[in-house]
Amino acid sequence: MSRAATAAAVAALLAFTVLPVYWMVTSAFDPRADARGANLLPSGFTLDHFRFVLDEGGFGRFLLNSALVGAGTVLLAGVLSLLAAVAVARFTFRFRTAVLVMVLVVQMVPLEALVIPLFVQMRNLDMLNSLLGLTVVYLAFSLPFAIWMLRGFVAAVPREVEEAAYLDGCTWLRMFRSVLLPLVAPGLVATSVFSFIVAWNEFVFAFTFLQDESRFTAAVGLHRFFGQHTNDWGAVMAGSTLITLPVLVFFVLVQRRLSSGLAAGAVKG
Incomplete structure (x- = not known):
């Protein structure tokens, strides 16, 4: 060519x-x-479209709800996936292979097929119309990918490094905090970006589970500017721009560690 x-x-x-x-x-x-x-x-x-979206449209509240859900998903997914990755990479226990296969199978299930089962489950747990319930749902979708990716990072850390820390008098918690965590930090950043994007951009589950307008996330709040016969395109585009900015800023802040994390995961996994 x-x-x-x-x-x-x-x-x-x-x-x-x-x-x-x-x-x-x-x-x-x-x-x-x-x-x-x-x-x-x-x-x-x-700037009238932005003023309308933030003032009359109440979009600031929607952005705050999305930020709370996104932060909760990132923190919980980071902690739980790292502990799970350490368990499957370092410890030998019964059905370990089966657990890994089930994690992979969950990742393959289409999200749309889980809307009704999760709706029924959240209703039975009295967690509908709740940002906490929505965070739990997003956490369930983020964990399989996060566990698989972090498992490769944990397995790539030589056991001798951990044993040397034990010989120096470290407890397991001190070794985990001072030795293992810094070595797997790039992978943790990469999985955090994935979890944040899942929680920030998702629409179907948020639209299905949330009924109270004060609890709408940004993706659901944007839907308010679409009318039955006409659409307020200025407000729609202003809201879309506001939704895009946090993801863009978050990506710029972590892009250096994200690049190294993805490259290391591709080699070490």
Whole structure:
């Protein structure tokens, strides 16, 4: 393939990837977003859509709910997946292989197939319309991937390093905190990004489980700007931009450790 053809292919791929983001951001600031049509350039600049979304639309509360659910999912998934990864990588117990296979099987089940069973289970546990219940659901979806990935990192740490820490007088907890945790930190960052994205972007379960508007997450709150006959495209694009910003900031903050974590996981897993 010639350089010109390669450049054209790369340009087309970039345009296909970047154009939706460009359209979303520019429409959020376009005072005539509803009548923009196919114009690539916005008609002007305004912050009215953001003011409407945050003030009248109550989107600040939705963003806070998503942040609480996302933070809870990341923290719980990080702690539980790391402890589970240590258990399956370091300890020998009955049905260990079966546990690993079941974790992998759960990862393969389509999420849509679990909506009704989880709804019934959350209803029986009296956890519907609750951010805690939604966090537990997202935690269940995040754990299989997190356990599989962190297992590779834990298994790659030589046992001799842990034994040397014991010889120096460390307890298991001190060895875990001072020796094992720093070595698997890149993998923990990678799994945290995955857990955060799952909790922040998910719509189906949040829309099904939450009935009280004050508990809506950002993805469900965005749905309020879609009408039966007309859509407020300025508000929709402004809300979409606000939803995108936290994920983008979080990714920029951890991208260095994320890159090293994914590369190390690919080699060590």
